[in-house]
Amino acid sequence: MKKIFILFFLTFSGLIFAQNKQVLYGFDNIPQGLLLNPGAKTDYKYHVGVPVLSGISASVSTSGFTIADLFREDNVDFTTKFNNVINNLDNNDYAYINSQVEVINAGYKLNKRDYLSVGYYTEFDAFLKIPKEFLELIKDGNAPFINRNFLFSNLATKADVLGVIHAGITRKFNEKFTAGARLKIYSGALNVTSTGNTGSFTTRLGTTSLYQHSLTNLNVNAYSSGLYNENDEFDLTADDITGNIFLGSNLGLGFDIGFTYAIDDQTEISASLLDVGFISYSNKVRNGNVEGDYTFSGIEFLFDNSNPDYWRNLNDEINARIPRNENRESYAVMRPLKLNFGGRYSFGKSRREENCSDMTYNDYYDNALGGQIFSVLTPIGPRFALTGFYERKFSKRLNTRITYTVDDFSNSNIGLGISANIWKINVYTAVDNVLQLTDLAASNSASFQFGINFISR
Template sequence: MYFMNSLPQVVYGNPALIPKYKFSLGLPGSSVFVLYANSGFNYDDVISKSSGTVSADLPKLYSRLQNKNYITNAVQADVFRLSFKLNPRIYFTFNITGKFYNRLMIPKDLTGLAINGTVPFIDGTATLSPKVESVGYIESAWGASYAVNKDLVVGARVKLLKGFANATTESSALNVSLNSDYSITAAADLDSKTSGTHNFTQTGFDFSKSWNDYLTNNGYAFDIGATYRFFDRLTVGASLVDIGRITWSNDTYGYSLDKTKATYTFQGIDLNKVLQGDNNYIDAEVDTVKNRFNLTEKKIGSYSTPLPGKVYLSGNYEIRRNFTVGALFFGEFFRERFSPSVTTSVNKHFGRRFSGSLSYTITNNSYNNIGTGLALNGAHFQFYIVGDNLLGAPLALATSGNLNPYLNNSKFFTFRLGLNIVAQWDSPQERQPFSRKKRKKSTANISEGKK
């Protein structure tokens, strides 16, 4: 979507970008975005096919996994959006958007222990602790872009955030060491926090009477960006998006393990005690484990978490009028992980009525992501669909008659669909006020010379 400048939503990637339409309006639910990303595996990595029979292939799955495997889901929906061009230099935007983001980290060792047992970990340590980050909030954002001169445009957006739910893992460790004498030592540590979720586990909780409490988690964020045009045809851009935090104060609970106590060495079962009928032996061992790995839940004070921040670096070259090629580097930084991707695209305006884009993206150890974007522009309405790894679906239907090949090989997917109310397509002359001034000045100088 980044290079489809007929869409008002391009400002979500860089606040300095100025869309083609001078005015646009988005009503509740008129723009929806969905993302799925899996850095570890797809469906074909889990199964094997032989003689028409499909079976789970767990060793194959294990061989495909990274040391840390991240499964990310995100959903966004605009509640309201307004943008308009005040004059040739200034473009204003405002939006209210609901956002949800969830990321689960699964360590390779956790899967390996289930698949291969303990033998591969003898005289070693297996890291088994997953981590989860989940955040839901409503964003109200005010933005503007300003054309400093004919080449440089700068932009920024300020965001007020209202968080409604969160789960975060500050620290998590579950390490299992296996010794050559086959004794097993487990050591754990956990510090996690939640906001807005504990209430729903309580009998008698009535959300209709407490919904306003879910608007007391306040936060802020900002976007900043710029574009610069070289040689009339080449434009480069850079932006930082969603740089901010939310402070959580509603229904906050902490869950922890005491790492000084949460350790236990299992030496095996004493068969003599079992054969002698010591009925309390097994129960005592189980109680020991429960006491040492006792998960503590308690009401806590407020805490804050960062948003998943994003960086965009772009280059866009105009081959001829309304036909461009672009390259985009995108990175998401959140907690301990930086997730990069690279996209190339070809973009074309077919007059004012139709815009199209074709893209290729490398991300999340995935290399089969062919995307597309289409925008149909009516007199006052614009319908669009755009996303990464979208073309795989119709290609699978054309070649096999079903979506299975596409679904089985997908590790990454984005999808944005919407309807905009639009007006006043910006002409090239109106978009270049500085050039017009220079031409008038040059004409005046020529006239003076003739005199």
């Protein structure tokens, strides 16, 4: 039992990432900020990102438990730890991943108003709703849960591996208003989707003292692309991923839009809507569906070794009574829609710069306070994060930001961002949940972003 659940949680611990980049949003005119808001202000003639190193991001977040809860060496046996984790889970707990690597990123100022930016990045995006009820069923068997309905709507997962080619225009309409849009071509290499499931599983005590199991209003769907060959054999290779991640067989379209508006010399607001689009999957597709009402008797959900043929008998019983429909039809998957809304107030006029010329109003202030609201649409509905920040410019070459974020994963997430300019080289880094850096296993959330760009102003 211990080995099986270790494998289960290690598998999904690699899928528990978050997508919010609250430290970078609106920070120091970093070129990667255009990917978070195509209407962000730019003050440079052109930029070129160092290939592969211009934008690397990864973050880890879990709601309901941490890795330390399961694997900390504290003289508590694993079964007890696992039971405690399951007991503390909530039906709405989930795991989320997004990681990106920029392969190419560049931009050029076309004229006094327009800035063109283009690039290509790879992305891994996944969502997993942690099925507490079914984990309890596996852990304890069905005897403690007579007449309880286990809802299949609690089974939801979605994962993509893709590449994104993009091109965007940012226009400065006047001194107060800047807006932009970005067109994206998605190229999917791998997808697994199972969402919108319905139905319930219920165990009752029958008249002959045998358990009676009922599947009611069942409608469970699963879609996959890139995992199985024409013989329904698992067939995932690195060549398949690299061959489809750039203008491969699974293509889609999307766009981003955003703006920045200066209310006055010290106050501005901004917003962006990202990944409005879809991917159509047609390569190595295998889909399945189970639908209907079924009742069968005599099988107990006992997770032990007392019946070595248990799983085979269970599988045979289900196959005999529940028909499964499979097909290889292409299908479309929407990208996870994201919304950012932010505001900032700049203050603390710098005496050393008051008499300088040819400067934007932001250059006159060494401090800023602000906030950001982030939302992402997931298979269980929109999820939100609220961030407040303080920004401090020590010189033209060094800018810092500290953030405080509240979301589903933590109510004490403090982040830190640093942007340094040396000659025409910009190096930035951002770290989330800095108070937990010395013990990441005990943290529900941790992330980082890093990049190097060549910028000409």
